[in-house]
Amino acid sequence: MRKWNKLLALLLAMVMAFSLAATGLAEEGAAEEVVPAFEVPEGVEGAIVIIHTNDVHGAVEGYAKVAALKAMYEAAGAQVLLVDAGDFSQGTTYVSVSEGATAIELMNLAGYDVAAPGNHEFDYGYANLKTLEEKANFPILAANITYEGEAALGTNKIFELDGAKVGIFGLDTPETATKAHPGKIKGVSFAGSEDLYAVAQAQVDELKAAGCDLVICLGHLGIDDESAANGNRSIDMLAEVTGIDVLIDGHSHSTLEQVKAATNGAGKVGDTYVTSTGTKIANVGVVTIKGDEITTENVNAEAITVAEGDAIAARAAEIVAEIEAEYGATFATSTVKLNGDRDPGNRTEETNLGDLITDAMVWYVTKDGDDLGVPTENVIAITNGGGIRASIEAGDISKKDVNTVLPFGNSVAYVTVTGEALLEMLEASTFCTPTAVGGFPQVSGIDFTINIGQPYDEGELYPDTTYNAPASISRVTVNSVNGKEFDPEADYVVITNDFTAAGGDTYYALSESENIVDTGLPLDEALMQYITEVLEGTVSDKYAEPAGRINIAGFTDVQAGSWYYEHVMAMYEEAVVNGYGDHTFLPDDSVTWGQALKMVITYVTGEGQAPVEGGGWASGYVAYAKENGLIDGDVDINANITRVEICQVLAKALELGASEEESNFPDTDDGYVMALVELGVINGNPDGTFAPDQDLTRAAVCKMLNTIPAEVLAA
Numbered sequence: 001m002r003k004w005n006k007l008l009a010l011l012l013a014m015v016m017a018f019s020l021a022a023t024g025l026a027e028e029g030a031a032e033e034v035v036p037a038f039e040v041p042e043g044v045e046g047a048i049v050i051i052h053t054n055d056v057h058g059a060v061e062g063y064a065k066v067a068a069l070k071a072m073y074e075a076a077g078a079q080v081l082l083v084d085a086g087d088f089s090q091g092t093t094y095v096s097v098s099e100g101a102t103a104i105e106l107m108n109l110a111g112y113d114v115a116a117p118g119n120h121e122f123d124y125g126y127a128n129l130k131t132l133e134e135k136a137n138f139p140i141l142a143a144n145i146t147y148e149g150e151a152a153l154g155t156n157k158i159f160e161l162d163g164a165k166v167g168i169f170g171l172d173t174p175e176t177a178t179k180a181h182p183g184k185i186k187g188v189s190f191a192g193s194e195d196l197y198a199v200a201q202a203q204v205d206e207l208k209a210a211g212c213d214l215v216i217c218l219g220h221l222g223i224d225d226e227s228a229a230n231g232n233r234s235i236d237m238l239a240e241v242t243g244i245d246v247l248i249d250g251h252s253h254s255t256l257e258q259v260k261a262a263t264n265g266a267g268k269v270g271d272t273y274v275t276s277t278g279t280k281i282a283n284v285g286v287v288t289i290k291g292d293e294i295t296t297e298n299v300n301a302e303a304i305t306v307a308e309g310d311a312i313a314a315r316a317a318e319i320v321a322e323i324e325a326e327y328g329a330t331f332a333t334s335t336v337k338l339n340g341d342r343d344p345g346n347r348t349e350e351t352n353l354g355d356l357i358t359d360a361m362v363w364y365v366t367k368d369g370d371d372l373g374v375p376t377e378n379v380i381a382i383t384n385g386g387g388i389r390a391s392i393e394a395g396d397i398s399k400k401d402v403n404t405v406l407p408f409g410n411s412v413a414y415v416t417v418t419g420e421a422l423l424e425m426l427e428a429s430t431f432c433t434p435t436a437v438g439g440f441p442q443v444s445g446i447d448f449t450i451n452i453g454q455p456y457d458e459g460e461l462y463p464d465t466t467y468n469a470p471a472s473i474s475r476v477t478v479n480s481v482n483g484k485e486f487d488p489e490a491d492y493v494v495i496t497n498d499f500t501a502a503g504g505d506t507y508y509a510l511s512e513s514e515n516i517v518d519t520g521l522p523l524d525e526a527l528m529q530y531i532t533e534v535l536e537g538t539v540s541d542k543y544a545e546p547a548g549r550i551n552i553a554g555f556t557d558v559q560a561g562s563w564y565y566e567h568v569m570a571m572y573e574e575a576v577v578n579g580y581g582d583h584t585f586l587p588d589d590s591v592t593w594g595q596a597l598k599m600v601i602t603y604v605t606g607e608g609q610a611p612v613e614g615g616g617w618a619s620g621y622v623a624y625a626k627e628n629g630l631i632d633g634d635v636d637i638n639a640n641i642t643r644v645e646i647c648q649v650l651a652k653a654l655e656l657g658a659s660e661e662e663s664n665f666p667d668t669d670d671g672y673v674m675a676l677v678e679l680g681v682i683n684g685n686p687d688g689t690f691a692p693d694q695d696l697t698r699a700a701v702c703k704m705l706n707t708i709p710a711e712v713l714a715a
Contacts (some may be wrong), residue, residue, distance in 0.1 A: 003242050038069070038303040045077030047290040048161060050216065053084045055118065055279040056365040057091025060106055060320065062281025064313035065199050065304040069112040069284050078288075079161045085250035085276070086118025086172065086220030089132065091389070093323045093400050096407045099124040102319050108137045109312045115140050116170030116218035118250055123408050124335025125184035126152070139607055141170030141218065144191040144199045152188055156203055157212060158525040171200060171219040173251050174232050178465040179386070179438060181410075182502040182511070192466060193231050195337060197240040205242035214245050214289060222252030223262045226437045230466050235262060238269035246273045246287055246294065253279040254481030256298045267296060304599035327400035332531045334539035338392040339662055340405055346385035347436035348548035351542045353392065353405070357523075358383055360530030361495045363443045365414055365523065372493045373416060375514070380445035382425070383523075384505045388440025395540070399528065404526040413501040416515035424476060427470040430507040431456040434552065434583045439467070439505035439676030443549050447479040452583060453554030453565065462508035469508070474560075479551075496524050555585035562587075564699035567706040576603045577702060587699035594637030594647050603705045604653045604713065625649070644692035646680060648672040650704065654712055665690035681707050697713030 049071050056062065066082070073080045088107065089100025100121065107115070117140055125148065133140045133153065143155040156169035174192025177185070191199050200217065207215050221227070221234040228236065234249045247269075249259065255278040261266040267274060275281040276298040283298035306313050338353040339345055346354055358381040364570045365372070365379070372379060390404045417425075429439040430450045452475070459471035459557050478486035494510065498518050503511030511518070531539060558568045564587055571577045576599050579585045591599075598621045602608060609620030618637040625631045641649075651658070651672035656669025659678060668690045676682045681704050684690045 002103045007308070009575050022398045024371075031429070035300060036304040037305055038072075038157060038299050040072050040076040040078075041288075042075060043290070044288060046162070047078050047288050048164060048166065048214070049073045049080045050246070050248070050285075050287040051082045052248045052275070052277065052285040052287065053088075053281060053283075054220070054277055054285075055246065055253050056084070057120075057280055058095040058103070059092070059566070060094045060102065060282035060316045061313075062284075062301055063106040063110045063316060064306045064310050065301050066281065066284055067312050068306050068310070069286070069299060069304050070111060072438060073286075081113045081159060081166065081168075081217075082496075083168065083218055083248060084112060085218045085248050086116045087120045087250060088115065088118070089190065090123050090407060091280070092403075093327055093403045093407070094319050094410070095124075096403070097323060097327075097370065099128050099137065101617055104132050105134045106312060106316060106319075108135075109315060111699045112136075112138045112171075113159065114138050114168050114218065116220050116250070117142050117145075117153065117172050118220040119173050119176035119179045120177055121172075122185055122188075124181035124510065125181070126188050129153075142172045143203050144171050144174070145176075146189045146191075146195050149185045156207060158207065158212060162696060164213045165211055166214045166216060167199075167212035168216045168218060169203040169207065169218060171196065171221060171237075171458070173221050173227065174230070175227060175466050178462075178503075178505050179469060179503070181408075181499045182464075182504055183498075189464075194240075194538070196232065197237055200237055200244070201670075204241065204302070208243060208344060215243055217244050217247045218250075218624040219247050220250040223254055223259065224252040225435050227252075229432075229468075232466065234274060235269050238274070239354065242270065244272045245289075245655045247294075248285065248287070249274055249276040252276075255283065256296060293524065306347070313507040323400065328398050328401060330396040330398055332397040332535075332537045332539065334392055334397055334543075335541065336544045337394050338539065338543065340391035343436035344434075346387075346442060347438060347440045348386040348434050349440075349552060350546040351385075351388075351442065352546050352547075353388060353446065354383070354385060355547050355549070355636040356521055356530075356539065356543050357406070357443035357527055358495075359440055361412055361523070361529045361535055364528050365410055365519065366494045366524040372414065374493050377484045378441065378490060378494045379495065380422075382441045382443050382500070382507075383497055384438055384500050385440040385442050385507065387497065387499065388442065392539075399524075402528055404561045405567050406527065408499065408500050410497040410525050411492050411518055412495065412521050412523055413493060413498045413516060414493050414516045415501050415510045415513045415517075416493050417481050417510065419478075419486060419490050419492060421509045421512070422492050422494065423473050423476060423488060424470060424509045425494075425507055425511045426476045426478070427456075427463075427473050428467065428509070430456075430476060430670050431470070431506070433475075434556065437506070439507065441501075441550075441689065447476045447481075447549050447551075447589070449551040449553050451475050451477070451550060451554045452556055453558050453569065456715035459605050462503075462506075465503075465508060467506045467652050468507075487622055552583065554583075556583050557581045558585045558699075561598060564703060567702040569700060570706045571599070571603070571702045576705065577698070583697065587695050590640040590695035591698055591701050592638055593635045593641050593645075595619065595698075596641045596649065596696070597621040597630075597635075597637075599701055599705065600630075600650050600653050601625065601648070603708075604650075628653075642689065642693050643696050644668060644670050644673060646701065646704070647676050648697055650681070651675045654708070656712075657715075668692040676704070679707075679709060679712060 088103045095103040139154045141154045144154040150379045159166045254276045277285040286297045339351040361381040454474045457471040459469040517695040527571040612619040656675040659674035663669040
């Protein structure tokens with residue numbers, strides 16, 4: 001068997017080396033898309049060129065291309081530095097199995113000069129990162145990280161090039177404090193917000209005082225919205241810090257184009273250039289500095305040619321082959337794609353993969369019938385969506401697939417908490433929904449609703465985190481737990497992973513429990529056992545779609561406190577109105593005839609109307625309106641309806657008849673308007689007019705419908 005594994009490894013290595021040497025082959029029968037080979041621009045001789053990567057996440061095959069690009073610029077006479085902005089030691093089994101050692105090996109071969117750590121460099125613990133630091137032929141720098149009050153890593157390094165001194169310092173996201181396992185980073189602190197700015201400014205000042213002509217920051221900070229609340233994004237920091245010439249960013253997996261979009265197209269904050277390459281070496285970054293001119297560029301990795309027989313490509317292929325031999329065998333199949341996306345996905349909403357993983361967790365802990373100290377119906381599972389890192393495509397499933405989905409080596413744990421603590425966790429972990437957050441809960445055994453129209457009632461920061469506790473429960477409602485009524489005073493067992501059990505992400509409330517049990521079984525193994533033993537090796541239609549455990553109600557643009565909030569929400573709950581795919585309602589938009597007829601007829605009759613055969617979506621409502629005398633003939637369903645027109649439709653639907661009372665308004669004597677005024681359903685404008693020909697807004701229609709007296713509606 002060992003001989004066979006060695007042979008397989010050799011064959012795979014040869015295949016990988018060949019594929020890395022080629023610029024890309026099209027699938028059989030498909031048109032070949034040729035990416036032109038990259039050529040170094042003219043005029044780089046003598047220039048300072050910084051080749052950079054970020055968020056490589058185990059894409060080991062790309063290091064040969066990085067080294068090739070470096071060599072091309074050196075051959076053209078440039079003075080080249082090769083740097084990385086973090087998250088190089090986690091992401092695929094090719095690096096996670098060795099806890100980052102293989103990443104360091106390849107980075108050494110590629111000739112990196114300096115790197116900053118990302119939050120994922122702490123996935124295997126601070127002690128492991130120090131081991132990686134010892135193995136690296138380059139410094140790993142992070143000026144804002146301390147261990148027991150002292151610098152945890154190097155802070156900066158000065159490179160003396162011909163005619164210039166380049167100072168580089170590193171920063172890591174303060175979110176590492178809650179994105180890494182708390183038990184693995186004891187004693188480690190991450191300066192954030194104003195403290196982060198002060199650290200960065202001090203580094204700039206130190207490097208300038210040392211005579212540096214250029215100051216470069218490797219900042220694993222990112223531009224994600226979820227990092228904005230505490231001002232920990234790179235663009236927040238740069239608004240407060242001066243003297244940095246270039247910030248090479250990571251963490252948010254942003255491309256240079258996305259960075260430019262976040263900086264109003266400038267690619268700069270103040271006088272500082274900001275750049276980033278995306279993730280997994282899809283691109284390689286190039287910063288060119290010649291005189292006072294600085295340019296930033298992303299080079300498509302497909303355009304970089306690697307020489308046949310390249311040593312780095314060969315070693316990467318060997319690593320891949322070794323992992324494939326151990327992890328690549330198929331153990332199950334799936335008839336459906338299991339969604340591992342981030343946003344929209346596991347950090348914003350329920351997914352079928354989240355359902356599968358949490359179902360596996362419940363099964364594993366309860367399968368032997370152990371007494372967990374609470375009734376069976378009080379046992380649920382929660383795992384953080386940020387811990388789900390990849391999708392599983394329909395087809396064969398290997399151990400490598402599962403390990404790529406769950407790469408952190410987390411174990412299954414369970415924690416006893418009160419219903420109040422459970423509610424706090426759900427509120428805290430959905431504080432910014434629908435904006436993505438790693439703590440978003442994927443669940444089993446619980447049905448709950450998040451009202452995104454309610455603001456998060458922000459309390460004090462949880463200890464040693466960047467997340468705030470909820471001062472009250474305003475957004476989350478638990479509908480049921482395993483089909484039973486939720487009791488905030490009862491005890492519940494939350495099956496989770498050891499990271500969240502220790503208070504990681506937004507789950508500080510779990511860490512306060514007096515009953516935390518770590519089963520020791522890796523989460524990926526629990527998932528594989530569930531698939532093989534319970535699902536008999538096939539993930540099928542049961543997981544084709546999310547099960548409906550997490551309900552997202554309300555709209556981002558209909559916030560509590562607005563005059564129309566209760567009216568829109570009442571109509572939403574009655575299924576009279578709905579919103580758009582981006583969780584908006586657009587309350588100030590005009591209402592079309594088709595929308596108005598649907599809303600009025602649905603609310604008054606309590607029934608929907610199927611489209612007429614051959615007609616559009618609103619044809620059934622138009623037909624009903626004509627048949628029941630609400631309109632006299634055909635209408636343009638896409639035209640806006642006016643205030644007087646909807647009064648006529650609504651009054652007729654309520655069988656009110658036109659009022660014979662004298663009109664209150666100088667600009668209309670319509671009897672249907674007055675009939676609704678008498679009911680208090682509609683009124684005029686502050687200047688005493690009614691404005692009958694004005695368009696009606698979506699919010700205004702909701703208010704009209706919601707203020708119809710119950711006895712009139714019932715009649």
